[in-house]
Amino acid sequence: MISLNYRDSRPIYEQIKDGLRKLIVTGAMAPDEKLPSVRALATQLSINPNTIQRAYNELEGEGYIYSVPGKGSFASGNMDADAARRKELLTRVRELVTELRYLGVTDEELLAILKEEDKT
Amino acid sequence: MISLNYRDSRPIYEQIKDGLRKLIVTGAMAPDEKLPSVRALATQLSINPNTIQRAYNELEGEGYIYSVPGKGSFASGNMDADAARRKELLTRVRELVTELRYLGVTDEELLAILKEEDKT
DNA sequence: CTAACTGTACTAGAACGGTTAATACAGTTG
């Protein structure tokens, strides 16, 4: 479900956040679908439950999931979170495009990426 | 010449690397142009020379600059480094585009970014 | 009701990376 890369300098809880966010945002996880429990996911990934709790906690703060004590944590169909994520990603794309232009990448190459992704 | 953001969680030496790389890649710094000395830049930014040294050291490893003991460090007109950077940035763009598509961003919006950047 | 699950909270400490600090050495330049 989630894979960790220990060579990556990024914190584990960030990797978990990104992994879960992608699952939710891509619809691989339906709204109100139950996430693995803090302890279950911790066991599965062989890490400390606190690390999972931190990831879940932050994801809840960002609106991607909601947690019910005693029941579990669930994917949220929150569109505000999506909007924020969109805005964030778009600014990053802008930055990348600017640098790529400086590196001599042509519009054709950039357009090719869009078309290429169409087929995915 | 370079500005640091201490609120940013990214390491200082990474910020310096990015800043210098941008200067070189955009041509703001000509090939074989002399960079500020390790000590000079450290003083200017009010940080430790070791941090600058690390940034320079890694930039040299990536081919963006070359250093001559006793003389100084200089921008390199190395195109291999540019190619590597291009490849890296392009894969990141691909990832971003994929997620943006899932988030419901249309091709029109993505194309708009390219046109928007044209005017820059 | 009980047992086993759930999220949540808190404290403590280990481990790691970033940064600073203080030197030292060798080559270059005026």
Place this chain on the structure above:
DNA sequence: CAACTGTATTAACCGTTCTAGTACAGTTAG
């Protein structure tokens, strides 16, 4: 020679990440 340059090494500090251990309260199935 004096003042610059890059380079190297060692130690220490500090903040963050992560682990560890424990506890409490709500939920759910038997």
